[in-house]
Amino acid sequence: MSSPTSTPVGSKPSSDGLASPPSQRRRGQDSSNGDLPAMPTSPATDIASPAVHDTSLFSSPRRSVLPSEVDMSSPLIGVRGTPVRQRPDLGSARKAPQVDLHTELPSADGAVASEQAAGQKLVIWGTDVNVGTCKEKFQRFLQRFIDPTSNEDENAGLDLNEPLYMQKLEEISVIGEPVLNVNCSHVQSFDADLYRQLISYPQEVIPTFDMAVNELFFERFPDSILEHQIQVRPYNALKTRNMRSLNPEDIDQMITISGMVIRTSQLIPEMQEAFFQCQVCAFSTRVEVDRGRIAEPAVCRNCNTTHSLALIHNRSAFSDKQMIKVQESPDDMPAGQTPHTTIVYAHNDLVDKVQPGDRINITGIYRAVPMRENPRQSTVKSVYKTHIDVIHFRKTDEKRLHGLDEDSDQKLFTEERVQTLKELAAKPDVYERLSSALAPSIYEQEDIKKGILLQLFGGTRKDFSQTGRGNFRAEVNILLCGDPGTSKSQLLQYVFNLVPRGQYTSGKGSSAVGLTAYVMKDPETKQLVLQTGALVLSDNGICCIDEFDKMSDSTRSVLHEVMEQQTLSIAKAGIICQLNARTSVLAAANPVESQWNPKKTTIENIQLPHTLLSRFDLIFLMLDPQDEAYDRRLAHHLVALYYQSEEQIEEEFLDMAVLKDYIAYARTYINPRLNEEASQALIEAYVDMRKIGSGRGMVSAYPRQLESLIRLAEAHAKVRFSDKVETVDVEEAKRLHREALKQSATDPRTGFVDISILTTGMSATARKRKEEVAQALKKMIQSRGKTPAMKYQQLFDDLRGQSEAAITKDMFEEALRALADEDYLTVTGKTVRLL
């Protein structure tokens, strides 16, 4: 016993038998268990508990329950007749022998049982768990634990100042669902030692917890009737790891990992108890499955016939089991490697709780099983098969489904990180810093970058469903249009890479189906499955759509709903639903004529329906400024881009990771509200905008623009980590909005900013002109007197001859249409008839 281990040596009783390969970790020898009494290193003669008398390693399962053996399978057998349900998730450790800690265990051969003096401390074999103490501690925890600061949604409706878990027990007695979920972090804060035991020996501790909770429950609610006894399901073991960091040390410990379900198997019936019947005398007997094997009785105990017993399948007891494959979530992976997968077994009522595609947190016991030996071969593979027996599932995106708000991103920030972020936020030029950190490889375009920055932060989400307006859009939508080759795509790519839930699609390649959702028949199960498209996937993120103009009309029509209502309605193949698509849209469009025509309006240049355009908060033009100073700076920037060393670049700009965290932090924790002055400033800004137009007899602002201003101001406040939207924010929002308008809504004919270009697709002057032409045409026709029908071409020529301004065919047709709308005439083919 000179080796550093002090665990019992040799004959390992059947408690965990085959199930777990020993690793370097020794049971009962955790680094943390300093509170244990020192292990004596005396020779192994003075021995152990009576339980360890079984020397042969693979002996048949013991049938007699030994005095100090704890039957884990049946805590409180038949408390008021409530049946016990087996817990296959905890493995086969149903009978755990206890050993005396103060005695050293026997070496491999010939253990002699000897009773120790009283006062010995009984623990479960291989652990430092004493059942009694453990039970007591857990009961105390249940009765006393209070978490006044709890904000978990599961605790909604509970009185936070009362013992939390007692309330939950009460809930169980009312609802009748005999499952108690226990947050491990609560256990830890209450009793660190208990928590350590729970993590290290879940197989032994959880049944003890079960026992404790049932005692407590039936004491308190003696009359309640449950389907089976309460099972404790711990979750959120703080030893949360990503799949990549699982290692041999974790075998048989309780772990929590996160991942995405990629495949679920059919239900596997697993035999728990075999039923044998004698073919001769019909005597029946039951045999429990032990370590995956059934020992078939060779002799009938009743009639002593050998090999007469036959297995009766439909009288044997089975439990449900399902194999689930979980893949590491993409965020946890180092770049350039493929994701890992882990096999997970769900038992009983956890079967079919998750579907492929779900992102879940799994709490369970990590297992490793050696390969089976094949008797025909002399060698065996030296690999273990690993899996996790699930104790608890928690869907991470569940909240999304319920529409309960707030980002469910469980991104945790360390204290220092928060500190750095806050320091950064306190700097007066944080806004400029961040915007220049955005896509440093793209030169200048400061306002566009600022716009995108605000889009990344987004406004504050408001709920007006009480007043019937539903959710108020908080996402900022941006459209970039301009000459090809002005790095629009690059900007989109950058944003797509920056945000965690970004999607990138190209208008050319995507169909309405690819954007929204489609129904697919699973080839295996013939089940209809709803597959979500880019817009739904980018819920709470940004959907980058390149070549927006190349998108087909039907696809674009989908966007109408998304960009204002933030939902997607689907009615396909019998599935009717409304999905959340609270996504910001960042789109890029090229002008129709490949080069931007400055003589035309935005609408004419990109040929997009104005109904869609008006849903963008900001529309930027990315044009070539053609100015020498700019060229020089651009050239310098580009050459530097190519030849500066990495370090130089890094010095100049904020790290992309910092930017990411900054945004994530602000999105999660900062919810700015308008203060009084800011509201006033907004009102003034809006009134001003309306005034500009009214002088010239046109409307220059709509409520939509006001909403945009509010969103932008809120986003700017988020950038400052401020809980209040102040006048500065409104000023910047105004400026940015004005800049964007100046670029995109300037009427090329008059040089004025005219919002109606974006809202109605036509500038006020253009509309006026259209009316004039129509009137001229009408006058001309009237002057001809009674001619019921006229030639189209002739009329056009006449009008052209008459008018002093050049009249195009388009204008002529528009005028005809206007007159037709007035019911003045109709156009049929090449003739125009008066009505």
Add this chain to the structure above:
Amino acid sequence: MRMWFVCRFCCPAAQSNSNPEWEAKVLEYFKGQLREKESHSWVPSLNDVPLHYLKPNSLVKFRCLVQDMFDPEFYMGVYETVDPSTKANVLRCGKYKDVTECGVDLNSRNTVTAERQTFYCVPIPGESPWAKEISFLSAARVVPSTSYVPSRQKRSYEEDDDDMDTQPQKQREPHTEPHGNGDSKRQETEAPSSQTTAPSDCSSHLDLNFPLPGERGPACLVKVYEGLDSFKLNDTLEIYGILSVNPVLTVLGEEKDPSLLLLNPTESMETPEEQRAHDPPASLVPRLHMLYARPLQHNNPLLPSAPTEDQSAFVSSFLVEMASVRAELLAYLTHVLLGDGLAAEYLLLHLISNVYTRRDVLPLGKFTLNLSGCPLNSYTERLYQIVQQLVPCSYRLSMSLHTMNSMRLVPKKDYVANRLVSGALQLARNTSLFLDETQLEQGQLDSSGVRNITALGNLISWQKVDYDFSYHQMEFPCNINVLVTSEGRSLLPSDCQVPLQPQVTPPNMEEYLTTIHMAQFTSQINKFRVYLSLARTLDYSISDEVTKAVEDDFVDMRKDDPQSVTAEDLHRMLVVARLLSLSLGQTTLSRDGWMRAKHIDMLRRSRTEQQKSLNGNEP
């Protein structure tokens, strides 16, 4: 030399887990030995020697690409068993082994569980025949330590295992080797051709998952023990390790007792597909227990592979020659491109291009060339063969409608078999991808065709491939030189388009090109090969002074005609200037270099404009 091949790793019973240093020492020893000159060439290579000539449990090397990474597995690092002769309990080491002797005491406290990971490795896809051949010959120079004698008539693979014809059906494109010498020996390492052409109906039986169709060679399951994080998918490595071909590993075909399945569901949790993918017969996919892996910067066997003093000496000696070799190569390419000197210049620059860094999402240094106006009828095919002769890795993708609609370009995760099903775009770094757009005809692209075209577009613009993981996509950066040959301007994006202007119109194209090719001596061709690989690895910088000049120049150009010179153009000219300097062996940009770059870019642009006015309708 004996020690190389009889090394067996059994730790003495006395050395248990209490003394872990010996493992590190073993590794140090091997690394030290392999660093010695020439020593690595003594190790037989899986690439060259057929598997059945290699001794099991011997040290071998394998030049390969990491195609897939499987989940980590736990194994018995140390286990206890009973020695059959002495009947005593002994400790054994399970590292570098697949199997344990029977009678393992599973509950022994001395058992140490350790972790390792399996990589699925395939020979470097698209490795040119000449590269294979030269490395084969250089290996054969050394006395092979195996029983394998290259000249001997070898047994066919069929006798061993008829799984061999399960390789994906060979594509119609013929592997011509105009370069006759050494062909007969080459045959030795390849399966008889009759096999590959035989239609294989059992190809679903076992798919070796090569990225490119028509590839052959051994695939290998590499067990990795150290430095798991340092390896990435698609890395090219030279792996030194211990070969394991234990037949126990073959689970295929082994009849399973159904009752066992019921009782032991751990065995049933693998689908048959998964078993096929993860435990293929060892005779077909051997296991390699990695001792040491060397990342390969290139797979050109003519260059010293490791960055040692050796190499720097080689580089400096070659730098002197560089300009002259460049001139010869340029002349050769001019002939090949039917007398078009400018196109030849651009082709040369393209061949040495390399993504040397990335700025956020922007890859720098890529230089996708679109050679438009290519004559039809097999010219492009011949051109590819010539390119193939020059670069160590290449692939020609004929972009016919059928291939575009049916071929899998993007690797996709198959969750049933739990592996990454490879696609033609899973290529090693610096592979030349030759996209032949002249094969494209009018017609309907279906959805997979559109996806393929999008993937090619992404590859060209961002040098990345989005692997399809069904529930999400994952971006893998790559570094692939894409050359597009087309009639008109290509439908794919490109960094630079050069319309080909043939100066000669040979009546028989085939004959013309063959004569040009035959006129070159092998030594000459070899020089070209070294030149191309070397020029790519050179460092490059630009002085402040020249930076200033470039900026001034740009501003001036914009002043004259702001429409014609854009930021894009500056981007391209900077790359051209870089490649032009490197092609001459200059590691800094000189004023002259910049002027030259400007000059040839101007020539090229005037040519495209000319083309535009000719056709009128080109955008």
